[in-house]
Amino acid sequence: MINLRLGVPKEPENETRVGIVPSSMKKLLKAGFEVLVEKGAGIAANYSDADYEAAGAKLVTRQDALGCENIICINFPGVEGIAEQTNLACVADPFRNPDYVKQSIKAKITLMSMDMIPRRLSRAQSMDVNSSQDNLAGYKAVLLGAANVPKGIPMMTTSAGTVRPAKVVVMGSGVAGLQAIATAKRLGAIVYASDVRKSAAEQIESVGGRFIEVDGMDDFEDESGYAKPLTPEFIQKVNETVCGVAKDADIVITTARIFGRPAPITVPSKAVEEFKSGAVIVDMNADVGGNCEDTKVGEIVTTNNGVIIVGTSNLPGTIANTASMLYSNNLTTFITSLVSDGAITINEDDDILFGAPEGSDFYVSGMGGVLICSDGKMHDKQTRLAGVIE
Numbered sequence: 001m002i003n004l005r006l007g008v009p010k011e012p013e014n015e016t017r018v019g020i021v022p023s024s025m026k027k028l029l030k031a032g033f034e035v036l037v038e039k040g041a042g043i044a045a046n047y048s049d050a051d052y053e054a055a056g057a058k059l060v061t062r063q064d065a066l067g068c069e070n071i072i073c074i075n076f077p078g079v080e081g082i083a084e085q086t087n088l089a090c091v092a093d094p095f096r097n098p099d100y101v102k103q104s105i106k107a108k109i110t111l112m113s114m115d116m117i118p119r120r121l122s123r124a125q126s127m128d129v130n131s132s133q134d135n136l137a138g139y140k141a142v143l144l145g146a147a148n149v150p151k152g153i154p155m156m157t158t159s160a161g162t163v164r165p166a167k168v169v170v171m172g173s174g175v176a177g178l179q180a181i182a183t184a185k186r187l188g189a190i191v192y193a194s195d196v197r198k199s200a201a202e203q204i205e206s207v208g209g210r211f212i213e214v215d216g217m218d219d220f221e222d223e224s225g226y227a228k229p230l231t232p233e234f235i236q237k238v239n240e241t242v243c244g245v246a247k248d249a250d251i252v253i254t255t256a257r258i259f260g261r262p263a264p265i266t267v268p269s270k271a272v273e274e275f276k277s278g279a280v281i282v283d284m285n286a287d288v289g290g291n292c293e294d295t296k297v298g299e300i301v302t303t304n305n306g307v308i309i310v311g312t313s314n315l316p317g318t319i320a321n322t323a324s325m326l327y328s329n330n331l332t333t334f335i336t337s338l339v340s341d342g343a344i345t346i347n348e349d350d351d352i353l354f355g356a357p358e359g360s361d362f363y364v365s366g367m368g369g370v371l372i373c374s375d376g377k378m379h380d381k382q383t384r385l386a387g388v389i390e
Contacts, residue, residue, distance in 0.1 A: 139180070
């Protein structure tokens with residue numbers, strides 16, 4: 001019988017999600033894991049200690065959870081209390097948090113940053129935490145817009161008169177954007193959407209949106225599926241075109257996020273000044289600089305001309321129960337895939353861990369797999385990836 005200890009620590013106070021939920025226990029136990037959950041770890045996501053115990057987990061102190069050979073969490077927990085050679089799987093965001101990588105290297109911890117999943121690999125899709133969490137974020141962004149806009153969303157024909165449907169503009173049509181378009185459409189809005197990837201037009205239209213095309217648009221997409229950085233001139237052209245469409249919109253959802261870089265400004269202050277009173281801008285990237293120049297992180301503000309800007313951060317955390325379940329599914333699939341002969345095995349041929357080999361169809365220069373460091377050393381590919389890490 002395989003016996004592998006897996007620790008699930010409680011997240012910091014500003015995080016409502018949890019790394020593993022009770023429904024994942026069956027698969028983990030079958031794979032041979034003994035799951036040690038810190039007491040109270042799932043309370044904020046509505047998973048009680050009793051739920052974990054009933055599913056087969058062991059409730060422990062934080063020290064015991066961090067003392068396991070394998071740890072799963074959402075946020076980087078720091079290295080204190082974690083032994084050498086521990087496998088730590090979390091969302092480390094190494095571009096923005098190089099210190100996390102440096103700390104892990106110094107502590108000889110094997111850090112696996114799940115936001116680095118090579119999403120183009122079909123085998124990785126069930127492990128892709130970016131997609132699962134972004135999908136929920138896009139959904140919640142529309143609900144926040146609907147909750148704050150001072151009018152109804154669907155068309156209504158009543159004895160008192162006809163209510164015209166709300167106009168929603170979604171800037172960007174990645175995973176979050178497509179879910180935002182679909183959600184707004186289901187609510188009854190007329191939805192317009194943009195993207196710097198011309199190939200996104202078909203996807204936008206498939207979920208009920210109307211594509212906003214910009215002259216000179218091309219497929220500004222890298223091999224990983226993320227949007228490439230654009231020239232300042234073209235960014236301005238895109239902003240002007242899309243903001244022109246958004247002038248009379250009731251809700252504007254901004255989704256533009258460049259991997260490892262600050263969020264690009266897609267709604268400058270000048271554009272906000274031209275939006276109508278009562279319009280709502282939901283900035284999905286407030287936590288990484290914001291797409292709207294006037295966004296305040298964690299706040300809902302109203303401009304002098306009556307535009308409401310929602311800067312709520314960690315949108316998946318606002319629906320923590322569902323977000324935790326999907327994250328747990330992602331991580332359970334990932335960690336169980338590493339089990340071989342009664343132990344976690346680091347296979348250097350694993351594209352998910354190390355990234356596809358150079359020259360292959362899936363190779364992305366400067367972007368590798370989830371394994372950031374192991375045995376106290378950075379991998380060559382990840383060194384090129386991070387750049388700022390020596």
